[in-house]
Amino acid sequence: xxxxxxxxxxxxxxxxxxxxxxxxxxxxxxxxxxxxxxxxxxxxxxxxxxxxxxxxxxxxxxxxxxxxxxxxxxxxxxxxxxxxxxxxxxxxxxxxxxxxxxxxxxxxxxxxxxxxxxxxxxxxxxxxxxxxxxxxxxxxxxxxxxxxxxxxxxxxxxxxxxxxxxxxxxxxxxxxxxxxxxxxxxxxxxxxxxxxxxxxxxxxxxxxxxxxxxxxxxxxxxxxxxxxxxxxxxxxxxxxxxxxxxxxxxxxxxxxxxxxxxxxxxxxxxxxxxxxxxxxxxxxxxxxxxxxxxxxx
Ligand code: C2E
Ligand code: MG
Ligand code: MG
Ligand code: MG
Numbered sequence: 001x002x003x004x005x006x007x008x009x010x011x012x013x014x015x016x017x018x019x020x021x022x023x024x025x026x027x028x029x030x031x032x033x034x035x036x037x038x039x040x041x042x043x044x045x046x047x048x049x050x051x052x053x054x055x056x057x058x059x060x061x062x063x064x065x066x067x068x069x070x071x072x073x074x075x076x077x078x079x080x081x082x083x084x085x086x087x088x089x090x091x092x093x094x095x096x097x098x099x100x101x102x103x104x105x106x107x108x109x110x111x112x113x114x115x116x117x118x119x120x121x122x123x124x125x126x127x128x129x130x131x132x133x134x135x136x137x138x139x140x141x142x143x144x145x146x147x148x149x150x151x152x153x154x155x156x157x158x159x160x161x162x163x164x165x166x167x168x169x170x171x172x173x174x175x176x177x178x179x180x181x182x183x184x185x186x187x188x189x190x191x192x193x194x195x196x197x198x199x200x201x202x203x204x205x206x207x208x209x210x211x212x213x214x215x216x217x218x219x220x221x222x223x224x225x226x227x228x229x230x231x232x233x234x235x236x237x238x239x240x241x242x243x244x245x246x247x248x249x250x251x252x253x254x255x256x257x258x259x260x261x262x263x264x265x266x267x268x269x270x271x272x273x274x275x276x277x278x279x280x281x282x283x284x285x286x287x288x289x290x291x292x293x294x295x296x297x
């Protein structure tokens with residue numbers, strides 16, 4: 001269902017303001033072609049430990065390098081992939097592209113720099129976003145497991161991020177699949193926490209290990225008393241449930257200070273680093289060592 005016409009999405013292109021923006025429609029056929037033509041890429045955004053400033057890991061964020069439209073963000077095509085039935089292929093592609101950087105079996109010299117740089121940093125984690133649609137796919141756990149093994153990565157270093165709303169769409173099916181993933185040793189993270197209207201009682205029964213405070217709260221920390229209250233409470237809730245807390249959307253030093261003050265474990269955001277191609281990781285690590293903002297030194 002949903003293949004071909006009808007499974008499209010229209011969204012603004014460019015972001016330079018109304019005069020220069022245009023819209024285009026993405027269909028599932030475009031996506032199939034993009035996968036076949038290797039136009040799908042992964043960018044990596046770092047995550048640091050709030051207290052020490054140490055690198056904790058990277059989140060893999062999918063991008064589409066369109067020959068005419070340039071770099072397209074996931075907001076424009078992940079939904080089309082979900083509705084058109086190619087989300088599994090997309091998830092598999094993201095894993096195939098990202099796992100080798102973090103494992104010991106990267107084949108070619110092209111990426112040697114990033115791999116070496118990461119190895120110097122030690123066993124950092126890799127976070128991958130999993131769509132709600134995949135939560136009914138009982139083969140998912142085996143496919144991820146096989147890919148991790150092939151890349152030589154311990155499952156505990158892979159963090160699977162699921163949005164709060166996706167995990168709650170079908171809590172019974174989720175519990176089944178999430179338990180399966182957890183038993184294989186993967187870590188599970190609740191993404192965009194605070195934006196859904198979940199039943200706490202059902203949510204806390206799912207076997208998560210991390211909670212990511214949604215960036216809408218984190219980005220407004222400096223100007224909103226309410227956001228500060230939400231972030232403080234969410235961190236406390238997460239910790240009481242035995243979860244590690246990550247704040248996403250950390251854009252300035254003041255926000256990071258507040259997060260340290262309330263005991264948030266990890267931070268991710270433009271202050272620390274933007275999503276970047278793997279080839280830029282060594283440069284980012286070098287700049288970070290020379291003591292840029294946002295890092296303890
Ligand atoms: P997410 O998982 O919550 O990822 C965080 C998003 O916030 C990313 O947007 C990231 O670029 C952006 N971000 C990070 N730090 C900052 C900051 O300091 N300020 C601001 N304004 N934004 C920040 P992106 O890459 O456009 O991804 C959007 C969403 O698309 C992701 O949200 C995730 O839900 C989804 N997504 C990304 N990659 C994949 C994928 O491989 N598979 C699936 N199923 N979904 C994906
Ligand atoms: Mg995420
Ligand atoms: Mg998120
Ligand atoms: Mg988000």
